Amino acid sequence: MKYFMIVLFHVVYSQVCAQEARIKGTVVQAENHIPILYAYVQLVNANNQISYTDVEGRFEFNALPAGTYYLSIHSLGHESIRDTLQLKTSETLFVTYELQESIIEIPEIEITARNEVAFTTINSIDFKLRPINTTQDLLRMVPGLFIAQHAGGGKAEQLFLRGFDVDHGTDVAISVDNMPVNMVSHAHGQGYADLHFVIPETVDNIQFNKGCFQANTGDFNTAGAVKFQTKNFIPENKVKIEAGRFNTYRALLLLNLFPAKDSVERKHSLYVASEAFYSKGFFENPQHFNRFNVFVKYHGILSRNTFLTASLSTFGSRWDASGQIPQRAVNDGSIGWFGSIDNSEGGNTSRSNANIQLTTEAGTLGTWINQVFWSNYAFSLFSNFTFYKEDPTHGDAIHQYENRNMFGYTTSLKRDYMAAGITVKTNIGGGYRGDVIDNIGLAHVERRVFLNDVKKGSIHENNLNGFMDASLLLSARLTFNAGLRYDYFLFSYKSSIEDSTSASRGQGVLSPKANIYYKLTHAVQLYLSGGYGFHSNDARVSVYKTNQSSLPRAKSADLGTNLKVGNKLFVNMALWYMYLESEYVYVGDDGLLELSGSTRRYGIDMSFRYQILKWLFADMDLNLAKPRYIDLPKGENYVPLAPPITSTGGLSVKQNNWSASLRYRFLGKRAAVEDNSIIASGYFIMDAVANYQWRMFQFGITAENIFNQKWREAQFATESQLKNETVPVTEIHFTPGTPFYIKGTIAVCF
Template sequence: MRVKPILAALAGALALARPCHAEEPEVPEAAVVRVGGHYDNAVGTSDAASQGTITADLIANRPALRTGEILEFVPGMIVTQHSGDGKANQYFLRGFNLDHGTDFATYVDAIPVNMRTHAHGQGYSDLNCLIPELVQRIDYKKGTYFADEGDFASAGAAHIRLANSLPQGLASLSLGSYGYLRGVLADSVKAANGTLLYGLELNRNDGPWDLPERVRKYAGELRYSQGSRDDGFDLTAMAYRNRWNATDQIPLRAVESGQVGRFGNLDPTDGGDSARYSLAYGMRKRDGDGQLELNAYVLHSTLDLFSDFTYFLADPERGDQFEQSERRTMAGLDAAQSWSATLGGFEMRNKVGLQTRYDRLAPVAIHVTAARTRTATVREDQVREASAGLYAESAVRWNAWLRSAVGVRYDAYRFRIASSIAGDSGRARDHIVSPKLSLVFGPWNKTEYFVNVGRGFHSNDARGTTQTRLPDGGPSSPVTPLVPTRGGELGVRSEAIPGLQSSLALWRLDIDSELVFVGDAGETAPSRASRRTGIEWNNHYIVRPGLLLDLDLAASRARYTRVDPAGDAIPGSLDRVASFGVTLDAPGPWLAAVELRHFGPRPLIEDGSVSSASTTLVNLRAGYRLRRNTSLSLDIFNLFDKKASDIDYYYQSRLTGEGPDGVNDIHFHPVEPRSLRLTLAHRF
């Protein structure tokens, strides 16, 4: 498909819209509701029932065991870990085991968090660089219906927006179980006609593991801004460094035999070292009824990750530890122009945008190691991956009860790989067109109805696009660079009951090529096409000022669509999620929050004969305001000390004394036992 005819047709369609100076249609003030300052999900503010915003108030009032759990504020999302706390989390949403981020796009302001062609896994999303106290809000979307969402966004996307200023400075110190220590210092001050915000975080943690985790984390942010969110600019520098030991998943048979305890390990030298440094510029400029947005960023990151999932299956003497290593430089530029117009007397809001990104990996490699010492190189690649996405969308209000949003995006990718494996070097390219459509009916009795359809995609690892040989010398065929996805959704959102925001969505998502965890390599590989269907019901209710209840329920079904004797169940696919939260932040000295989260069993192999158990956990926070600006809070994680799994896999591994073929077994990473954290916070 040629680019020029597409762009010409797109330009022609937009030319039909005559620029005008009529204001963009606004939702009447009485219809806009912010539930306790925690949500901006009111009727009339979104194009899908599964779209919304979480504000900083709720983030600050709920306990989180790990930084990455900030994404659990997205309804239906589960965040776990199968390794050390310096590694990206494991994510589950809409019937997906998203691994470390594939098919869910995450951004910190304009910077993509998902790393393509990553040493550990495609779409790797490490949020440990984030300081949660500096987050202003989280804008989330689910599905393939949004023209400004591209790679990795088929299941959904989260845009984590950083604050330009803080209402007060913050100094906090947290002490907890298992050697936990965390300190945060942050403030914003007026400087040179703008605002300068700074934040620093120091974190130490050994965890409950038999091998102390020895997390040593440093994070910092410096941000200068002028103007407003709609008309101004910001310049942000972020820095992050983390070192840790890891207790990876362990085989069930080793625990049942007493070889190791639940919090034990089989390779005490697993762990890693990660760093991330970024500089980003964002600008918004209003001109009458139009607005120009421009974002540019550059990022440098490094990772050395040591893992051993199969123990002595490949090497009975030294073990199977391997190192995944990369050195990445990433840069990007995003620009968008929006403006009001009329078409046949109907009010329109148009937007066109360009999103570019360039990744340079020098190198990305996998090495065989023993006790973190390299003994051989499996493969080492120099990768250049560039992409450009052009999108356009038009939102039209046809009458008082019907509006529509029509969009299309075009994405083009270029890959260049120089590999240590003969025959795997080369170039590849691909492109894809993704149309989108949303219809919104209402409101009637403060209730809206949604119909959404669209096409999306995810990119595959660049190394696979030119691969003709495997590391062991066997033949291989190149993978499809860009894999199409197709989704649809029927939804409703209502505020008919005073104080209650409720939404219901029925959805479906088809993927032309699934990504599946391969246990013996600790990586993902392309597999059969799949279909997921599900239902989500989200509720946020103000009982009275200062008291908020949340109830989010989700059920899904995930199956391969191509017949295979192995079965049609998708390993790791999540069938149900339930979360219930209570937040008390009323006037007076006391504050409290409790959160229950449940995620159901997952099939671990295709025929469904082996499954994980479900996991239900409760976290609690109780706090007291010692003075107007000083508070003391106690967080209790896993309140009832449940013995459950954060994640389970089923694959082949070999322990000392076992036969050369090893044993197929469940390998699990336990949830952490009950732990306490006490935080003293002062605002100044």
């Protein structure tokens, strides 16, 4: 594979392409001139060449002979456009198209031999039909991704995807505007991904992929990757107020800072978004969760060929928590369903970001993108999982904390051209990420009062990477994609209390990728994907266990299809397989190393989007998985907390000025320990939402768990000992899920 990639890229870049003429265009919304992302553009009479618009709404066709061309443009939720263009020899023709907003029409979905079909279609449908008011809503937009909150609302959500208990992000790479969210060598858990710094109303789209098949995504991309893109423009100013049960309140401000005239021309945009949130919570001991966010973003067209995007944001939150409670304490009446054993749990966290991206159209070289980012991050968490097992006098409460600066640079050069009559799309790039954590530790505490250090030190971690990716559009029916990525890590850890553990280590990993997309008929696309991925281990694992890989590999394969059944049903379906190597894991809750063997997972993902009527839509995602350890005996090889079945779905109404949705979430029961002797129970929850717009006012009502089910949101098999017990007990410890909750919303747009 390595030799093949070297030869491929040598051929691609050594050929001289005779480009006769080009068409370069932009697609925008007619009502506000905001660029449309992933609009489908087709040259009907040029071998049916197709393109998808980028974040600037741009598309391009190269190496065209002079003549007459017929252009067709489609975008879900907009009226289609067709145009006739006359192209002269060696001419570059610039065109702009404005699409009028209309109802969503699934029959307009185009099946092609391109990889954009699945996620662009599902993303477009879901984004237009489902309201997004919380960061939880953002994550739930990814088909098959489940979340659980288990520490007072302020802690990053626990994630589940493709038979993985991802913890807080170990096996899902998450980014916002191409800036990493996952934290390496985190005080609580590797890959910790806290998205609470994102204001949901600023998110423009979500790109996702399952498996490890994209060369431009590296660390933590094993089960999948999720990329959030914030808006470059906001169509109008907005003030929103929300209020709900359990003394829950939220206020939002979206404000354009540039004059309206300049904003309509869309040459420059500058807006500020701010969010304040408070909730007393539904626990017997109030969680007093409060959060404050500010986000400022500039986007400017500096010239026809240069675009600048820059953003600043800051976020801070604080909360109390009731923690994970043992089932036996609820059964004997010691505490209630929403009670706690140690009510001193909780924490606070903050993150400030700066992110700058410069996009340059470099002529025949292609599109050159350069980005720099920086984050300052602080984290403090108080927890007690085992109560009095280790210390019968003071209890087992712990304090995990860190302060870090994360900074990085990425560059990529994208180029589309013709070579030997074949359309070639290349993307070559690289980057650097550095994490400087000068104060990271684990301490033993009693009711948040320090007792003694368990671990304390500093971590410096550096990641240098490069990748190559090429897509060959071999025909209107067949596309071949191949990629290669290399990552090198340098881990350093210096202990403040154990000098003998101070050390450093470097290691690299090579990750090949390959994808084939085939358009079988006008309604059926088949694809086959295979590749290697990895997630890095905590730096403390890397320097302690030099005979073990710091970058355990994942090997993944998908065999799938995207198809339209009739005119109104879109289906994505994939059979998948994943192997994950043996690894050592640093367990932040006790400061120890834990050996986890190699695993094998396989399953099937199914997504359905159905337009029943022009205004009524149904959707369902069903995900089946069989996760097992390879080296353990049968019956004792279950992967704890890895879900074998998950499903979401619902009905959505979209008509004129109002919309509504009724949705379900189902997560099946799963093994909590390797021999399946302890079971984590499943749940089925129904939610509902309705919105109405009248002139400049928007009204909404949201209800969660409308049948008021008692359910366990997060569950763990934990060995713990209560104050009155003489020996520890291993059983399910859980955080109860939200009871019936309702909130109302009113917003003013101007």
